[in-house]
Amino acid sequence: MFSVGQENISSSPASTKGPVKYGELIVLGCNGSLPNGDKGRRKSRFALCRRNKANGVKPSTVHPSCTPQAAKAVSNKEQHSISYTLSRAQTVVVEYTHDSNTDMFQIGRSTETPIDFVVTDTLPGGHGLSDGGQAVQSTISRFACRIICQRNPPYAARIYAAGFDSSKNIFLGEKAAKWRMQDGQMDGLTTNGVLVMHPRHGFSQGSKPGLWREMSVCGNVFTLRETRSSQQRGKMVDPESNELVDGSLVDLCGATLLWRTAEGLAHTPTVKHLEALRQELNAGRPQCPVGLNTLAFPSLRRKDVVDEKQPWAYLRCGHVHGYHGWGGRRHPEVEAECPERECPMCRTRGPYKPLWLGCEAGVYVDAEPPTHAFVPCGHVGSEKTTAFWSQIPLPHGTHAFHAACPFCIEPLGGESGRVRLLFQSPLD
Template identity: 85%
Template sequence: MFSVGQENISPSPASTKGPVKYGELIVLGCNGSLPSGDKGRRRSCFALCRRTKANGVKPSTVHTSCTPQAAKAVSNKDQHSISYTLSRAQTVVVEYTHDSSTDMFQVGRSTENPIDLVVTDTVPGGQGQADGQAVQSTISRFACRIICQRNPPYAARIYAAGFDSSKNIFLGEKAAKWRTVDGQMDALTTNGVLVMHPRHGFSQDSKSGHWREISVCGNVFTLRETRSSQQRGRMVSSECNELRDGSLIDLCGATLLWRTAEGLALAPTLKHLEALRQELNAGRPQCPVGFNTLAFPSLRRKGVLDEKQPWAYLRCGHVHGYHGWGGRRHSEAGAAAAQGRECPMCRARGPYVPLWLGCEAGLYVDAQPPTHAFVPCGHVCSEKTALYWSQVALPHGTQAFHPACPFCIRTLSGDTGYTRLIFQSPLD
């Protein structure tokens, strides 16, 4: 676990147990860690904690013409400002001033200092995050900022766009922008920042909510016709930009899950998932064909095929050990899974894949045993967790939406997107 701003965190006044934690941001598709390892600001999970010194900002003076004061605000590296270019002849500059009651955290693709959480495009299939140099990223360098109240109830609010190294946000002529009813300016970023708040909290009763777009000033809008359209959606004045436990943030290339500190206190932990794994293995499930005992590998060995690895026919859910009919070698397992196989127990034909435990505890909606697997990837979790994520249509590319496994971000298939696993107990 990595705490943003760990070097300047103040302890909670109510206790001496450590810093005040606002919440965590979890990158979907990484299953607990990046393939290359969690390093510095590039991680699969980020803890946002109260800083020793507040660094929040709030809007103050608005310059509607190119005055010397406006130019000074933009060039002053100690002054936060947002510039809205309306035409070559007119730019509106909004100065931002220090806010001692809030902390600001910034998320984006850039590795420059103002970015607290460096996020690159997530590749489906559990490969974590791609090398930003090799992939043409659709994630903004300065994608969004989250402003947290330093005092209870520690509300966290999200805004599109982040301040660069010069403490500026520049919105060019092509950005969708407008003047609000009260004379202020607002805008949307190129590919936008989308947010979805689940209904009924983040629990076993959770239901997917509506995806909305968040503006630079934190207003809420219905989605644009296309991700980068210059025509904004309809403003939803009944909703706000405050993040809730389980809120999803999509940056057009990576999706983050926000978990509040209160929500995480009730969520399962890695220690709990490990106990469930050991309990599952203690039942000594057997392959109904080879009669060999199966065992889920340790959470640290996720992705490394083991001799005792459980495999499943995802059409029916029957769990087996790996068997290569016709003398297939173990190395050809991937090809066999992709083609689909016929279950020797019930003759159902479909994907035949190794099973992997979902290792990111923050993605679970309950703490029940792992009994179901996502189709077609084979990531295993609790029934209610599988049900919830199978009903959440995640943004894909610039226009599509479809349910995906939260552990590897692969698109779900089949009637429900998941299957109940059927384990064979030992015969002795």
């Protein structure tokens, strides 16, 4: 196997390799980069590294009513606070104080400066929403969540619903689900919620899906509400934690993020390794059993342009062919829209699609060769990786869940959501 790069990962502050990396967030459905390219804080993956100066915060004083001190905390641009509006007459304000042991990273749709990682809606097929349609259609909160990382080993990362705005405030209005806890602190949920799922047995070949939970503003864990925006909270799940583990999924109602720890990433295939697997596959000179022409997977950079040597497959049986246009359709672009065709090898009817290698290395659970394709999108990955994602129920809309391709987020179909590819070797 090829060596896996460990750029920028250091375990000691004295290291010359750059900052300590806590982990990375990867947006599912982007397949390695956003449709219009990665720019600034808007990209398909975001590295959380130790800051030069700690910027974490922790709760301190609770003001049970609108006292002058509470009003001062809310209006003070240097003071973090969370306001819980119980009624028109009563608002509880919780002041937050600086925490020199933690770093805070904020995620949301807003492009305001407090947001470190700007996330926009991901649509099936790997196409993000256009900026024009963003404000009207998005269900992602402007200040969706925050992740607090311990600055010292073991660098635990914990997730909380809601982020602080430009005035360092979080406001939970009258309609938001909120409640008082036994210790006098307040807690609440955001409108569409922040859902998290931790995989069982880590993020590896033996991983199994865990249960989806909802995270509160204070980092408590709850069972899911009946619908995303219901005012009735789920049941608190006391033994479970808001600490992210390698492979944790974070759903912001419009985009799902995968958390990979620095340690987990060190054992993940690199793009270089995926490129070597592609070249190895092409070196085997797979052939179209009908046209007998040699097929080749296009380079990872050209991941959306159908090439003339592009492998196509009948996704019910898995037989790989070159493109052939019979049955009245002679154009690949039209063909891609055609739901079913009959395989000339075995007569099985099913979707006939171009095959694409999955380019986002962070979603692979192993570094094995690409042998399976997701159905019906045609993205290709290793056997264990396609098996893992085909059993993960991802949130869809306000209360549905379904398995989807991690490379383009298209819902999976067929019996198992994937198929083993049957290549024909050259006859010579």
